[in-house]
Amino acid sequence: MSFRSSFAVRRTKPRKAVSRSPLKLPAEELARELGPRYQTIDARIGNQRLVYDILQGVWTSGGNVGTPVTSRGLMKLEKTKKELEEDNQTLRTKIETLLEMLAEVTAEYDVRRGA
Numbered sequence: 019m020s021f022r023s024s025f026a027v028r029r030t031k032p033r034k035a036v037s038r039s040p041l042k043l044p045a046e047e048l049a050r051e052l053g054p055r056y057q058t059i060d061a062r063i064g065n066q067r068l069v070y071d072i073l074q075g076v077w078t079s080g081g082n083v084g085t086p087v088t089s090r091g092l093m094k095l096e097k098t099k100k101e102l103e104e105d106n107q108t109l110r111t112k113i114e115t116l117l118e119m120l121a122e123v124t125a126e127y128d129v130r131r132g133a
Contacts, residue, residue: 059070060080067080 059072061068061070068077069080070077
């Protein structure tokens with residue numbers, strides 16, 4: 019038995035490069051957000067793009083991003099919004115009913131336990 023072989027340093031396989039970023043962003047967006055262009059701030063609000071230049075200290079319009087919403091698309095969005103608001107109202111009513119039932123059962127339990 020060789021004394022050196024049991025204590026020899028073994029080489030390990032190289033590890034795969036794993037992103038250490040907790041942000042789960044696509045590479046393009048990650049490069050835009052955290053890239054080397056640290057002199058400018060790129061903000062997108064709706065389909066408008068605004069760029070802030072730190073060196074000059076001014077906001078400039080970067081134009082439109084994406085496609086504008088058509089009137090038909092807007093009507094569809096309003097319909098979806100109305101349906102979601104109705105669903106929310108229904109769920110709120112159900113929650114209120116369940117809370118009232120829970121309060122009633124709790125009160126009955128307290129009365130029976132105290133008697």
